[in-house]
Amino acid sequence: MSPMNPLTILRYPDPRLHTVAKPVAAIDARIRQLASAMFETMYEAAGIGLAATQVDMHERLIVIDVSEDHDQPLVLINPEIVWASAETRLGEEGCLSVPGIYDGVERSIAVKVQALDLDGKLQVHEAEGMLAVCIQHEMDHLMGKVFVEYLSPLKRNRIKTKLIKQKKDEERDAVR
Ligand code: GNR
Ligand code: NI
16 A cells, blocks of 8 residues: 555535445446545544545445554445344444544444455455444445434534534635
8 A cells, every 4th residue: 555645534514425325336446546545544534434425435435444553454345234233322423524523323233234345255244343333334424424413403503513613714724
């Protein structure tokens, strides 16, 4: 993996985050390069997962690494959740597209996800814990859903206002 410029991560409430991703049509050099750039971007931002949607690429591609040492990279292409536990848990979530905001979201405690890897091989992953949470969070991104949409309209609007103000302040600072 050669070093490259990190991709720009879209930030809520950017409307492009609500785009529904299309299946990856062919696992070729372009997809391998995109996956590689997404890992770079995710590690740089200290995230545990990144969906292509977040870098304005609307294809069903997710990269994940929930390990401490960045040594368990996982690429999910055209993923489908084939089973989710009825048992759920409320856990604190954050999102690289919603910087500085953390709140509780209820998720299945375990999932089975079927996806292609970079060799085009169909894999089934049984996940629990942080990995299960992350997979569900990233699958939502591919459907155009951001975790703040699980929160109350009041909280969501406060977050929206805060992030819009933050962006304006940054743009003002940039021209000074
Ligand atoms: O880095 C991330 N951490 C995280 C923590 C709790 C629940 C979900 C996540 S995913 C997030 C990276 C991200 O925004 N992926 O879309
Ligand atoms: Ni996210």
